[in-house]
Amino acid sequence: MKKNFETRHALVIARREVNNYFNTPVGYIFLAIFIFFVNILVFLRFWETGKNIQLLFESFHIPFLVFIPAVTMRLWAEEKKAGTTEILFTLPMSTIEIIVGKYISAMFLLILALSLTLPVVGIAVYAGSPDFMVIIGGYLGAIFMGGAYIALGQYISWLFAEQTVAFLVTTLVFFVLYATSFLSTMLFNVPALALVLGWLKDLMAFISVSWHYESLSRGIFDTRDILFFILFTALFLYLNWRSIEKSR
Amino acid sequence: MQVQDLIKNFQESKKVTTVLLVALFLALNYLSYGIYLRFDLSQEGQFRITQASKNVLRNLQDPVIVEAFFSTDVPPAFVQQIKNIKDFLKEYAANSRGKLKLLFLDPDNDKDARERASALGIQPTPIGQLDVKKQEFRSAYYSVALSYGEKTETIANVLQSRELEYELTARIRKMSNPQEKRIGFLTNHGPFQLFRGQNIPLWHTMQSFTQRVQLLYGDIMQIDTNSQEIPPEVSVMLVIAPDRFSELDRLRFDQFLMRGGSLIVAASPMNVNLQNFMASVGNTEAQEFLRHYGIDTGSDMLLDLASRGSLPWLQQIDFFTVQPLPYPFWILIGRSGLNQEHPIGEGLFGLFVPYTSSVKIDGNVVSAEKGFKTTFLAKTSAETIAKQNFVFLDPRQVASMLETFEETRTDYQVAVYVRGKFPSYFANRPLPKDAPKDFTLQKEATADATIVALGSPYVFTDLPVVSVIGCRECLEANLSFLLSAVDVLNGMEELAQLRKKQKLAVSQRAISKTQQDILTFLAYAIPLGILVGYGARRVMRRKKLSREGVSVMVRVQGGSHG
Incomplete structure (x- = not known):
């Protein structure tokens, strides 16, 4: 097994994974459902709130909780179930190249999904006067947030042999991460819990992915948020690598 | 040697490395809160200091x-x-x-x-x-x-706080500049009120404006110039749709201007009756008074046919279509209609002017040669009609009315600015009979006075919140314009600059319900169409490749048989 990293090897894996998505209707269905839900959430209030483009970026949160687990669940779990993991590791590629390749494929799907929301931007430009830096920041933030979720989802996918279980666990974990700020509010509202767990709320807000996305989606580029996403992604890609290495 | 082994074991321990990495993740994030960079690239500029x-x-x-x-x-x-x-x-x-x-x-x-x-x-x-x-x-x-x-x-x-930077800077400016400045409001002179109350319609209340202006200037002083002088601490007087303007009122306002006071007049000679939906010439005393200072408010009502103002009521276009009723009496002036070179209008995105008369500057009375600074602040589009003296305002009659109008279409000023040393209104007139006996008239201005005149009093009101053109943003746009005017008249132009930061995306384009439905449909249809198209192309390509593969196999097999 190679130890070094070659980008072309990662890209070969990425291409194979992307083809897998689109060789069956699954990839198309995921994307269609994502667009459908995003549009529903946007157009619930879009015309009534003065064609506010911010709604688009706010609407990514909930569809991400389902879309990304659907994309990442098969990254490892399918290989494990089909028994192709060992074959994959016999290829003249390093584990890191394979992990990064799979990650790139999921990121490609994410960026594709986001680019399919561009008609909403077009409508906002036609009907109003949106802030272009908010649009750029919103998409960049969504890519960072999605990238962090994908790294975590990919790691969880390694832990399970069943895609359904991987999907459910990932969705649950994402929900907890997304909702930590709401959960901490709930805890805070229960007096007895607030006494015991009050100190937790800052930490819970801090690890909430949506908390870090909020500034970016308003066109504010803060190194703290970007660093959080990069470190979060790197940590789970590393943990994925560690887990694979350990199991071999 | 033992220490080296220990370090080696430590480094090779996957568990320890993992724990260390998680700790590093938390530590780096924690440290990043001490040293960080932030670039606020949004138009709103929440974190940019002006x-x-x-x-x-x-x-x-x-x-x-x-x-x-x-x-x-x-x-x-x-x-x-x-x-x-x-x-x-x-x-x-x-x-x-x-x-x-x-x-x-x-x-x-x-x-x-x-x-x-x-x-x-x-x-x-x-x-x-x-x-x-x-x-x-x-x-x-x-x-x-x-x-x-x-x-x-x-x-x-x-x-x-909606505008934290403004509030901080304004307060610091106020504290460091010891001159106390107050805003006055001409009270008991018409239906317009500073606050909401029972039996006061929304279009006659100025509550939003009042609340904002009081943040910096303290309570607005309600002054009835029929019975009291304008106190010396008042720097700006607001005159909103007065239903009369007696000789005594004129005397007190004239003397206020002679000492360098600033006046914001939002008045039209046209009396708008929203119960009967008509406007006709009403009291013209304020109009006559302003004319002396070179400002001529027309006895007309403007209809801007290019403005996309619309009413909350829907009209039936055909069996399937309804759309908001266009209402050219509600004029939405965009960025291009505002004087961006004047500190009041600079950087602002819009002004919502319902039921307005035209406002002109009389160059014979106030001109640059006489030492006056004059300029327009807001004007309508070139598609504006001025209906003189009397007009029905009923939205259902607008379309038929427009067919009969023969007036020329042109742009009209609806807000103007004049600054200079005005001649006294009473220089060649006798003092009012009811003037105080010991009153000494000041005929010469001691300082530059400023008048900002608007053709519609409704700019000050909370009327925009009842419309469907937007228009919390319209209210915000109007507030920004008016507060900028107050700041500039108080000599705090730099504060008006802060208002550029506000998000005033007043949309110029009205989207009918049908257009909304079409655009919403497109938002769904375009990506789904792309997906279906790409998927179909891919399936066809794969089938083709598959067929080619079979034919090659057949040829290969046929060849081997031959």
Whole structure:
């Protein structure tokens, strides 16, 4: 097994994974459902709130909780179930190249999904006067947030042999991460819990992915948020690598 | 040797490395809060400090102390907002070149801070949650106090602050500039009121404007010039749709202008009756008074056919289609219609002017040669009709009315600015009979006076919130325009610059319900069409490749048989 990293090897894996998505209707269905839900959430209030483009970026949160687990669940779990993991590791590629390749494929799907929301931007430009830096920041933030979720989802996918279980666990974990700020509010509202767990709320807000996305989606580029996403992604890609290495 | 083995084992231990990495993740994130960079590239510029604020801060004689009282234990829903406010305050202090000292205090855990807050009159804000230990409802501090010398100003709840930078800079400017300035309002002269009340329609109340202007200038003084003088501390007088303007009123306003006061007049000779939906010429006394100062408000009502103002009612176009009723009496002036070169209009995005008359500057009375500065502030589009003396305002009759109109279409000014030393209205007139006996007329102006005249009093009102053109944003646009005018007339042009930061995206394009449905449909259809198209192309390509593969196989097999 190679130890070094070659980008072309990662890209070969990425291409194979992307083809897998689109060789069956699954990839198309995921994307269609994502667009459908995003549009529903946007157009619930879009015309009534003065064609506010911010709604688009706010609407990514909930569809991400389902879309990304659907994309990442098969990254490892399918290989494990089909028994192709060992074959994959016999290829003249390093584990890191394979992990990064799979990650790139999921990121490609994410960026594709986001680019399919561009008609909403077009409508906002036609009907109003949106802030272009908010649009750029919103998409960049969504890519960072999605990238962090994908790294975590990919790691969880390694832990399970069943895609359904991987999907459910990932969705649950994402929900907890997304909702930590709401959960901490709930805890805070229960007096007895607030006494015991009050100190937790800052930490819970801090690890909430949506908390870090909020500034970016308003066109504010803060190194703290970007660093959080990069470190979060790197940590789970590393943990994925560690887990694979350990199991071999 | 043993130590080296230990280090080697330590490094090779996967568990330890993993734990170390998680710790590193947390530590780096924690450290990043000490050293960070932030670029606010949004139009709104929440974290950008404007040059106006920098100038005010850097030109201070003495340092300003900003004490920020924030409870540590706040509801999680406010954590992000408080972080943003703290970050903003740090940014604000960093741009002061040492002229602003920032202190963060937690009155919940610091007795001195609690006492200091109390001394400043700062009380915690109830947050509606029960404290189990104390068996009482909890409250938290979100306040900021500014001290300059012996003067202090407080912002009781910064979470509710819409324009924190404006509020800070305005207060610092106010404290460092000892001249007290007040705003006056001509009361008992018409239906328009500063506050909402029973039996006062929304279109006659100026509550939103009043609340905002009072933040900086204190309570608006209600002055009836029929019975009292304009106090010397009043720098700007508001005259909104007066239903009369007696000789005594004129005398007091004239003398106010002679001493260099500023006047904002929003009045039209046209009396708008929204119960009967008609407008006709009403009291023209204010019109006559203004004419003396070179401002001519027309006895007309403007209809801007290019403006996309519309009413909350829908009209039936055909069996399937309804759309908002276009209403050209409600004029939405875009950025291009505002004078961007004047500090009042600079950087603003729009002005909503319902039921307005035209306003002209009479060059024979006030001109640059006579030492006056004159300019328009807002004008309608070139597709505007002026209906003279009488007009029906019924939205259902607008379409038929427009067919019969033969008036020429052109642009009209609806807000103007005139500044200079005006001649006294009473220079060649006798004093009013009811003038005080010992009254001494000042015939010559001692300082430049300013008049801002608008053709519609409704610019000041909360009317935009009842329309469907938007239009909380329209109300915000109007407030920005009016508050900028007040700031500029008070000699605080730099504060008006701060208003550029506000988000005033007044959309110029009206989208009918049918268009909305089509656009919404496209948002669904375009991506789904792309997906289906790409999928079909891919399937066909794969089938083709598959067929080619079979034919090659057949040829290969046929060849081998041959």
